[in-house]
Amino acid sequence: MSNLFPTYARWEVEPERAEGSYLYGKDGKKYLDFTSGIGVCNLGHRPAAVEEAVQAQLKKFWHVSNLFPVGIQETAAEKLAKAAGLDLVFFANSGAEANEAAIKLARKATGRKKIITFFQSFHGRTYATMSATGQDKIKTGYGPMLETFTYVPFNDLKGLEAEMSNEVAAVMLEVIQGEGGLHPADSDFLKGVENLCKKHGALFVIDEVQTGNGRTGKPFAFQHYGLNPDIVSTAKGLGSGFPIGAIIGKESLKEFFGPGSHGTTFGGNPLAVSAAIATMDIIFNEEFLANVNQKADFLKSCLKENLQSLSIVNEIRGLGLMIGIEINQSAAPILADLRAAGFIALSAGEQVIRLLPPLTVTEDELQQAVEIIANILKEKVKTA
Ligand SMILES: Cc1ncc(COP(=O)(O)O)c(C=O)c1O
CATH class of the missing domain: 3.40.640.10 (Type I PLP-dependent aspartate aminotransferase-like (Major domain))
Structure with missing residues (x-):
């Protein structure tokens, strides 16, 4: 029995260590982490x-x-x-x-x-x-x-x-x-x-x-x-x-x-x-924030290009690196599928996949994330 009050419905991934945009699970797997500890680790893990x-x-x-x-x-x-x-x-x-x-x-x-x-x-x-x-x-x-x-x-x-x-x-x-x-x-x-x-x-x-x-x-x-x-x-x-x-x-x-x-x-x-x-x-530095805005534009355009046309996606919205993908069903099972594929994201409300990548994320990592999300959502559309 756990001695913790069960106030949190915890995920199945238990972190072993974390660095930059990645979490390393006790399961031996590497996860791309777009939760940033719920918007906390804005400079990635352990800057x-x-x-x-x-x-x-x-x-x-x-x-x-x-x-x-x-x-x-x-x-x-x-x-x-x-x-x-x-x-x-x-x-x-x-x-x-x-x-x-x-x-x-x-x-x-x-x-x-x-x-x-x-x-x-x-x-x-x-x-x-x-x-x-x-x-x-x-x-x-x-x-x-x-x-x-x-x-x-x-x-x-x-x-x-x-x-x-x-x-x-x-x-x-x-x-x-x-x-x-x-x-x-x-x-x-x-x-x-x-x-x-x-x-x-x-x-x-x-x-x-x-x-x-x-x-x-x-x-x-x-x-x-x-x-x-x-x-x-x-x-x-x-x-x-x-x-x-x-x-x-x-x-x-x-x-x-x-x-x-x-x-x-x-x-x-x-x-x-x-x-x-x-x-x-x-x-709080102009150059750093200009770079965040550049990456935000890149992420939004990748998401639009790869997800917008999917029937499961209602809307992609947000500002900077705070992005929501509203889908036409519960986000929770999709988040579980994403984790199984090595990508960790949050929900917001019932039907929104919330992305809060570290502000230090690279374009490569953004691209990888969009690919994983697109694959999982396409799979969902196929099996619906
Ligand atoms: C907008 C906003 N206000 C307040 C809070 C509460 O912050 P904390 O959990 O640090 O008490 C949160 C937490 O998610 C939040 O998103």
């Missing part, structure tokens, strides 16, 4: 620069607490704020914790309670972030949720307008709904949300836990649309696998997160922060 930075910090100190000034937190905050075009950072340990901080700050700063989020959104598993999440299946058995969260259809500006008032503390959204089915927001919708927030004095909060840190070809996905959010949350790719989350906010919010108003023992842990600095130094 050397991050390993070196963490090794160096391991020899200095591992943990001292946030009672001390920690210089590398200042360095990391400066890099993160600069990349997001914002001012102030609070470090947490995960995406949910970052969103939790965003929700607390939004309520405190506005003195209002109501937070609007969107159907199919995913913001985390704590009580506040589960309450913010617009999916019933995440909440089953855990009620009652926190009060004053309201959900409206994604990409429906009129629906949002109907819920807006001077009682709204914040509107929170993902630029691409990741877990909920890989649904990108429309550009007009995003600008409309920002304008409605401004009009009603609500904060515009963008959850970049999955879309941030270069995943879409910009440091943060909101930057594709020229948006001006008040708070951005992020996590996942920020530490290349070391647990770290953060909110990045405007200077005007400073007074609401004063000493003693929020905190965490491990947030901003020196090992995680040293990993984040090394990660940001690579990703």
Whole structure:
């Protein structure tokens, strides 16, 4: 019997080691990994620069607490704020914790309670972030949720307008709904949300836990649309696998997160922060991101050329290296077939194959991936 609570329906592949774009299973097989640990290992597995930075910090100190000034937190905050075009950072340990901080700050700063989020959104598993999440299946058995969260259809500006008032503390959204089915927001919708927030004095909060840190070809996905959010949350790719989350906010919010108003023992842990600095130094770089965009274009054109015409494929969508292939049936059995063929991908919602390759993936690896996916989908069409 396992002594782990069975909260995860685990796959059959048990990793032995991992390097770059590949996982090596205990079964002796090599797998091309397009999950990146669910959007975390954006530089591939065990990037050397991050390993070196963490090794160096391991020899200095591992943990001292946030009672001390920690210089590398200042360095990391400066890099993160600069990349997001914002001012102030609070470090947490995960995406949910970052969103939790965003929700607390939004309520405190506005003195209002109501937070609007969107159907199919995913913001985390704590009580506040589960309450913010617009999916019933995440909440089953855990009620009652926190009060004053309201959900409206994604990409429906009129629906949002109907819920807006001077009682709204914040509107929170993902630029691409990741877990909920890989649904990108429309550009007009995003600008409309920002304008409605401004009009009603609500904060515009963008959850970049999955879309941030270069995943879409910009440091943060909101930057594709020229948006001006008040708070951005992020996590996942920020530490290349070391647990770290953060909110990045405007200077005007400073007074609401004063000493003693929020905190965490491990947030901003020196090992995680040293990993984040090394990660940001690579990703928040024009040349690196130009290369990500080039590879994203290459992947999209390969997918379109090889998959678009298959009857099983409904749509290929996404931004940068965050791509969804929506099919006309459950994705889970196809993902199992892909694993058997040496390729690991994720689902998003029920019917979407989600590709989150490392941003360091090569064109060769992208081509290999498309070939494997095309073969498995063609096989499915044949046997249908
Ligand atoms: C958009 C988004 N927000 C929040 C979270 C929660 O992050 P974590 O699992 O680190 O708590 C996730 C995780 O998938 C996410 O995709």
